[in-house]
Amino acid sequence: MSKxxxxxxxxxxxxxxxxxxxxxxKYLNFCERARSNIFFKHNSTPMKNGFHFVVKKLTANFLxxxxxxxxxxxxTYVTEIKKASLVxxxxxxxxxxxxxxxxxxxxxxxxxxxxxxxxxDDFLKLLSDEKELRQ
Amino acid sequence: MSKxxxxxxxxxxxxxxxxxxxxxxKYLNFCERARSNIFFKHNSTPMKNGFHFVVKKLTANFLxxxxxxxxxxxxTYVTEIKKASLVxxxxxxxxxxxxxxxxxxxxxxxxxxxxxxxxxDDFLKLLSDEKELRQ
Amino acid sequence: MSKxxxxxxxxxxxxxxxxxxxxxxKYLNFCERARSNIFFKHNSTPMKNGFHFVVKKLTANFLxxxxxxxxxxxxTYVTEIKKASLVxxxxxxxxxxxxxxxxxxxxxxxxxxxxxxxxxDDFLKLLSDEKELRQ
Amino acid sequence: MSKxxxxxxxxxxxxxxxxxxxxxxKYLNFCERARSNIFFKHNSTPMKNGFHFVVKKLTANFLxxxxxxxxxxxxTYVTEIKKASLVxxxxxxxxxxxxxxxxxxxxxxxxxxxxxxxxxDDFLKLLSDEKELRQ
Numbered sequence: 001m002s003k004x005x006x007x008x009x010x011x012x013x014x015x016x017x018x019x020x021x022x023x024x025x026k027y028l029n030f031c032e033r034a035r036s037n038i039f040f041k042h043n044s045t046p047m048k049n050g051f052h053f054v055v056k057k058l059t060a061n062f063l064x065x066x067x068x069x070x071x072x073x074x075x076t077y078v079t080e081i082k083k084a085s086l087v088x089x090x091x092x093x094x095x096x097x098x099x100x101x102x103x104x105x106x107x108x109x110x111x112x113x114x115x116x117x118x119x120x121d122d123f124l125k126l127l128s129d130e131k132e133l134r135q
Numbered sequence: 136m137s138k139x140x141x142x143x144x145x146x147x148x149x150x151x152x153x154x155x156x157x158x159x160x161k162y163l164n165f166c167e168r169a170r171s172n173i174f175f176k177h178n179s180t181p182m183k184n185g186f187h188f189v190v191k192k193l194t195a196n197f198l199x200x201x202x203x204x205x206x207x208x209x210x211t212y213v214t215e216i217k218k219a220s221l222v223x224x225x226x227x228x229x230x231x232x233x234x235x236x237x238x239x240x241x242x243x244x245x246x247x248x249x250x251x252x253x254x255x256d257d258f259l260k261l262l263s264d265e266k267e268l269r270q
Numbered sequence: 271m272s273k274x275x276x277x278x279x280x281x282x283x284x285x286x287x288x289x290x291x292x293x294x295x296k297y298l299n300f301c302e303r304a305r306s307n308i309f310f311k312h313n314s315t316p317m318k319n320g321f322h323f324v325v326k327k328l329t330a331n332f333l334x335x336x337x338x339x340x341x342x343x344x345x346t347y348v349t350e351i352k353k354a355s356l357v358x359x360x361x362x363x364x365x366x367x368x369x370x371x372x373x374x375x376x377x378x379x380x381x382x383x384x385x386x387x388x389x390x391d392d393f394l395k396l397l398s399d400e401k402e403l404r405q
Numbered sequence: 406m407s408k409x410x411x412x413x414x415x416x417x418x419x420x421x422x423x424x425x426x427x428x429x430x431k432y433l434n435f436c437e438r439a440r441s442n443i444f445f446k447h448n449s450t451p452m453k454n455g456f457h458f459v460v461k462k463l464t465a466n467f468l469x470x471x472x473x474x475x476x477x478x479x480x481t482y483v484t485e486i487k488k489a490s491l492v493x494x495x496x497x498x499x500x501x502x503x504x505x506x507x508x509x510x511x512x513x514x515x516x517x518x519x520x521x522x523x524x525x526d527d528f529l530k531l532l533s534d535e536k537e538l539r540q
Contacts, residue, residue, distance in 0.1 A: 302429070324424070325467050
């Protein structure tokens with residue numbers, strides 16, 4: 001089991017649609033914020049020296065709908081790190097009662113100037129830190 | 136093989152991000168526009184008499200990145216219709232060279248006032264029209 | 271001078287565009303988050319019992335561009351409260367050096383079920399609290 | 406009176422919010438699509454050879470709310486072209502009954518690699534074409 005990275009955010013008007021709840025693709029945005037936050041909390045950024053990550057594949061389950069004003073939290077697990085790609089599992093909950101809203105597995109590829117590239121060492125260190133086993 | 140529904144759209148600034156190409160979750164938005172368009176072209180709307188659809192599950196492959204100004208087209212196939220849900224396959228191409236950008240399979244549930252519900256007859260007719268076999 | 275309401279947020283990929291910085295209309299989104307947050311921090315919500323606010327008019331200056339990973343803060347001032355409308359002034363800064371990014375004056379109308387309506391008492395109390403003079 | 410540039414678009418789920426109508430800042434997005442479209446229809450792009458435009462100032466009136474499925478059209482007028490900036494007036498209507506939804510005046514600055522710059526000749530020609538007087 002990898003380390004858990006926790007990210008909290010709030011549902012604003014812009015995240016909802018005329019159905020009255022969060023627009024489906026916004027859950028992916030919330031998960032992306034959580035992934036970027038791993039870099040930000042290490043005083044880094046996911047776009048550095050020409051390197052960045054792109055989503056290549058994902059499978060997602062939408063379990064329950066968040067609504068305006070809800071606080072949600074995203075748990076992110078780095079489950080696999082390869083030479084030029086990595087896999088993360090992300091699960092989203094309502095803050096107040098831990099109801100599960102959404103879960104996703106996402107495959108990310110590392111690019112350098114738009115070409116698939118070995119993950120650079122500073123990104124690798126930062127991501128491996130996230131992956132290390134908890135005692 | 137179901138009937139193919141074709142939808143065209145263009146990539147604007149708002150669809151791109153600092154990586155220089157379309158933000159990943161926007162492909163889901165383009166696919167949602169294509170699904171809604173099935174209703175619009177029948178002078179209907181996907182939100183009617185308290186009924187609407189929500190995304191329950193999806194698997195997606197991101198194959199190539201569209202950029203500012205690109206015209207893209209989304210092919211939508213209704214592959215399965217059940218009592219309260221349906222499955223669609225959607226594939227996105229660049230307009231000018233038919234390069235495949237993105238493909239997705241999506242499971243949608245029908246809701247009535249936030250409760251899972253039998254798909255109403257007018258929606259069913261409209262969706263079955265889309266599903267009919269091509270010769 | 272009215273009381274200042276402070277709201278902090280972070281710039282994620284979804285907020286940027288291919289120009290490399292925040293997409294212009296996202297500053298309005300950040301300001302809307304700040305306004306909604308006034309309600310959230312009072313354990314209320316800006317959409318309640320059929321009442322909500324809509325933007326009727328705004329003037330905005332875009333002074334400097336925020337980029338991926340920037341922390342920004344929005345200062346919101348309730349400058350005028352009328353029977354069915356209010357005016358707010360909102361100013362956005364970079365967190366780390368207080369550089370001014372954006373400023374806006376916005377006129378909001380209160381609606382009840384899509385009709386212009388007197389601001390209800392609980393909203394009025396909450397907004398007047400924000401407006402009270404600082405010593 | 407300058408020439409009128411006409412752009413049509415449709416309101417999808419992603420453009421609406423829990424209030425049931427189009428999220429306010431999306432009208433700015435629709436106007437940006439209309440401005441970009443001026444470049445696209447001349448087989449150009451608003452981001453070329455390091456040059457692009459940024460919004461510096463705007464005043465906007467929100468007159469009526471569009472909803473899911475509405476077709477809207479944006480009329481764009483280039484009202485002033487200076488050395489490094491230009492002013493456009495943009496008005497949005499419902500397609501079916503020409504009801505006015507929104508109007509905006511926007512000041513745009515030309516940048517080259519993030520520095521204010523003289524508008525390059527090809528952009529100038531394209532924009533002047535839009536500005537020419539109608540008989």
